[in-house]
Amino acid sequence: MSRLLPIENGTAVAVAEVPVLAPLAFQALLGETLEAGGRLVAYAGERGPQGVRLTALVADDAAGRLGLAATLPGDSLPSLAREFPSVERFERALFEECGVRPEGHPWLKPVRESLPDDVPLYAMQGEALHEVAVGPVHAGIIEPGHFRFQCHGEHVFHLEIQLGYQRRGVERLLEAANGARALALAESIAGDTAIGHGLAHVAAVEALAGVEAPPRAQALRAVALELERLANHVGDLGAIAGDVGYLPSASYLGALRAEYLNALAELCGNRFGRGLLVPGGVRFDLDPAEAARLADRLAGALAKVRDATRLLLRSPSARNRTDGTGALTRSLCDELGLVGPCARACGAGRDVRRDHPAGHYRQDRPPVASAESGDVYARALVRLLETERSAQFVDRTLQLLPDGPARLPCPPPAPGRLAASLVEGWRGELAHLVGSGEGGRFARYAVKDPSFHDWAGLAQALRGEQISDFPLCNKSFNLSYAGHDL
Amino acid sequence: MIDLLRVRARLGRQTVAYPEGPARFPERFRGRPALDPSRCPDGCRACAEACPAGAVLAPGTPGMKLDLGRCTFCPGCEEACPAGALRFTRDYRLAARSREALKVSGDEPLLAEALGAELRRLLGRSLRLRQVSAGGCNGCEAELNAAGNIQFDLSRFGIQFVASPRHADGVVVTGPVSDHMREALRRTWEATPAPRLLVAVGACAISGGIFEGGSVAGGAAAALPDVPVDLFIPGCPPHPITLLDGLLRLLGRVSGDRLQLAATGLVGPARPE
Numbered sequence: 001m002s003r004l005l006p007i008e009n010g011t012a013v014a015v016a017e018v019p020v021l022a023p024l025a026f027q028a029l030l031g032e033t034l035e036a037g038g039r040l041v042a043y044a045g046e047r048g049p050q051g052v053r054l055t056a057l058v059a060d061d062a063a064g065r066l067g068l069a070a071t072l073p074g075d076s077l078p079s080l081a082r083e084f085p086s087v088e089r090f091e092r093a094l095f096e097e098c099g100v101r102p103e104g105h106p107w108l109k110p111v112r113e114s115l116p117d118d119v120p121l122y123a124m125q126g127e128a129l130h131e132v133a134v135g136p137v138h139a140g141i142i143e144p145g146h147f148r149f150q151c152h153g154e155h156v157f158h159l160e161i162q163l164g165y166q167r168r169g170v171e172r173l174l175e176a177a178n179g180a181r182a183l184a185l186a187e188s189i190a191g192d193t194a195i196g197h198g199l200a201h202v203a204a205v206e207a208l209a210g211v212e213a214p215p216r217a218q219a220l221r222a223v224a225l226e227l228e229r230l231a232n233h234v235g236d237l238g239a240i241a242g243d244v245g246y247l248p249s250a251s252y253l254g255a256l257r258a259e260y261l262n263a264l265a266e267l268c269g270n271r272f273g274r275g276l277l278v279p280g281g282v283r284f285d286l287d288p289a290e291a292a293r294l295a296d297r298l299a300g301a302l303a304k305v306r307d308a309t310r311l312l313l314r315s316p317s318a319r320n321r322t323d324g325t326g327a328l329t330r331s332l333c334d335e336l337g338l339v340g341p342c343a344r345a346c347g348a349g350r351d352v353r354r355d356h357p358a359g360h361y362r363q364d365r366p367p368v369a370s371a372e373s374g375d376v377y378a379r380a381l382v383r384l385l386e387t388e389r390s391a392q393f394v395d396r397t398l399q400l401l402p403d404g405p406a407r408l409p410c411p412p413p414a415p416g417r418l419a420a421s422l423v424e425g426w427r428g429e430l431a432h433l434v435g436s437g438e439g440g441r442f443a444r445y446a447v448k449d450p451s452f453h454d455w456a457g458l459a460q461a462l463r464g465e466q467i468s469d470f471p472l473c474n475k476s477f478n479l480s481y482a483g484h485d486l
Numbered sequence: 487m488i489d490l491l492r493v494r495a496r497l498g499r500q501t502v503a504y505p506e507g508p509a510r511f512p513e514r515f516r517g518r519p520a521l522d523p524s525r526c527p528d529g530c531r532a533c534a535e536a537c538p539a540g541a542v543l544a545p546g547t548p549g550m551k552l553d554l555g556r557c558t559f560c561p562g563c564e565e566a567c568p569a570g571a572l573r574f575t576r577d578y579r580l581a582a583r584s585r586e587a588l589k590v591s592g593d594e595p596l597l598a599e600a601l602g603a604e605l606r607r608l609l610g611r612s613l614r615l616r617q618v619s620a621g622g623c624n625g626c627e628a629e630l631n632a633a634g635n636i637q638f639d640l641s642r643f644g645i646q647f648v649a650s651p652r653h654a655d656g657v658v659v660t661g662p663v664s665d666h667m668r669e670a671l672r673r674t675w676e677a678t679p680a681p682r683l684l685v686a687v688g689a690c691a692i693s694g695g696i697f698e699g700g701s702v703a704g705g706a707a708a709a710l711p712d713v714p715v716d717l718f719i720p721g722c723p724p725h726p727i728t729l730l731d732g733l734l735r736l737l738g739r740v741s742g743d744r745l746q747l748a749a750t751g752l753v754g755p756a757r758p759e
Contacts, residue, residue: 144618168697190623190624251635269514274722
């Protein structure tokens with residue numbers, strides 16, 4: 001990573017310091033980095049007076065390092081997608097947004113801007129084969145997306161997932177916004193990850209302004225992020241129980257999820273944590289007695305979550321439906337660049353909280369949980385382990401909140417800087433790569449939700465499975481449409 | 487089986503007492519705002535400048551209003567106001583039958599009127615709804631799903647979300663209606679047999695919310711301009727009890743202005759800094 005400009009999570013550099021490499025040297029550097037086990041964390045394009053400028057943020061997780069490099073590619077660049085499938089969606093998105101054609105990309109179809117009506121989708125030929133098309137409107141209260149299965153009877157050969165229905169143009173709206181509006185937009189990138197994306201946003205704004213939130217705020221932010229993880233993991237365990245038809249756990253865990261949402265509402269008035277975060281700290285604080293009562297309540301909730309989850313994981317019929325279903329191998333997981341619980345379920349123990357810690361996670365963090373089998377069972381198990389560990393983390397953090405203020409003033413961002421802000425959200429690594437412009441606005445605001453990586457994992461997990469296992473596999477990933485589509 | 491019964495006993499009854507009894511809300515919950523423009527310093531725009539959604543109308547004048555069809559219920563305006571002219575109450579009742587009624591001033595409760603007797607007779611004791619998620623963030627969808635869990639248990643009132651618009655008495659829209667979902671929403675609406683209800687849930691579905699200016703239509707009414715919206719339920723997202731209150735008032739199952747609020751006793755109100 002020698003030609004990369006090193007950057008730490010939650011800090012900013014001057015844009016002028018980022019090395020601008022010749023296009024071929026840039027691609028060679030990306031290739032070497034990926035070859036050596038590095039990952040592409042974010043990849044942003046920006047139109048400027050010199051044409052399009054591409055900036056890549058890459059990670060060496062084992063060494064805990066992040067690095068930046070840029071290039072001015074003109075209107076095309078040799079594609080790396082055949083060698084490194086983890087970059088293929090980034091390349092397609094950049095072609096769609098900035099018109100930089102990845103020459104030699106194996107399948108240059110739209111990511112978000114065109115719908116299946118305009119896109120030739122993959123189709124198999126043969127008399128005994130059939131195609132099942134689902135969505136965008138699904139048979140429940142679910143975000144919109146289009147799924148197309150190539151089947152022989154129940155057997156799925158291939159699942160193609162075409163998204164873009166949730167496209168609002170969040171990055172463009174963020175670039176036109178400032179202050180409170182930008183924060184509200186960040187909280188709405190994915191509403192179930194309001195704290196995750198909100199935290200990445202306020203940390204980026206603070207880095208651009210050159211200030212740091214006080215320790216008490218950092219601790220309360222970590223509590224909120226883990227409460228968000230707990231709510232979603234518990235809800236997902238319930239949803240998995242529902243899809244294997246194990247209704248007691250489905251009902252209980254669905255209700256227990258509320259314990260964590262309600263804890264966020266106790267803290268800040270909103271069940272999704274909206275309104276808590278602000279550049280410079282947090283808007284709401286707890287006194288010691290309040291923190292103790294909240295910790296007490298959460299300890300009671302954890303005992304019930306354990307009970308309800310054990311019922312599920314000990315039930316032979318539930319084990320039968322989850323063991324070996326939708327399995328991914330570790331090598332496929334690495335090839336696709338998966339992140340979050342679905343990567344940790346394959347034994348890929350990457351976790352921003354340990355590998356690139358920022359804020360309170362520099363002092364303390366829950367241990368990384370992982371499993372080996374890469375199937376629905378492993379994804380459920382990782383969620384249970386993370387629930388246990390996050391709950392313990394929240395408990396000790398609430399009892400040992402650092403003294404001092406919970407909020408300090410935050411001046412507007414200084415122009416000409418670039419901040420990298422990564423957060424381990426409940427779905428995995430999310431990243432905001434933010435360039436500051438004049439007048440406190442953002443020159444470029446690039447957002448990456450973990451789902452951007454992980455939808456490819458769901459498609460692969462369905463290969464060779466039965467179509468009736470799709471809902472279960474889908475729940476075990478539970479990816480964001482809004483976060484992907486932006 | 488023994489384990490199952492043991493867990494069942496330990497968890498106990500999960501369903502909330504509302505609407506017969508009170509619903510528990512945290513002290514810091516932000517419900518319907520109360521305005522007192524007589525306190526506004528002349529020409530003050532602090533609340534409007536702090537608002538992420540452009541929800542404050544005529545700030546600093548006697549005619550100041552807050553448009554709940556845009557409000558994200560963040561604490562921004564309350565925090566910015568130097569005179570205490572604007573504060574959030576814990577009143578969870580936010581639904582209205584008209585867009586204008588969502589532009590609130592003063593401190594009056596918002597109580598959605600019931601449907602006409604003929605429509606209520608047709609619906610009987612059941613209401614089947616088809617939900618269309620159209621370009622939002624999945625927050626409103628999460629609360630609609632929560633409204634159906636064993637805690638809030640929407641189905642005890644005969645209200646259910648169904649898979650097919652053909653089986654539905656109405657459509658619930660969430661999200662600002664992205665350009666890419668306009669066609670799907672229209673087709674779903676057209677597939678729903680009349681008489682049918684249109685319900686807009688959340689600031690985005692009511693007005694486009696904070697996504698106004700993006701690749702969106704700007705809410706259900708903008709995406710289906712020839713269709714009247716029967717019920718608006720504001721929030722970002724609305725609390726499940728707010729959803730219940732709106733739907734139950736629409737059906738005439740809840741009426742009157744009794745506020746069913748109880749404290750949780752865990753965390754007190756936010757203290758001024």
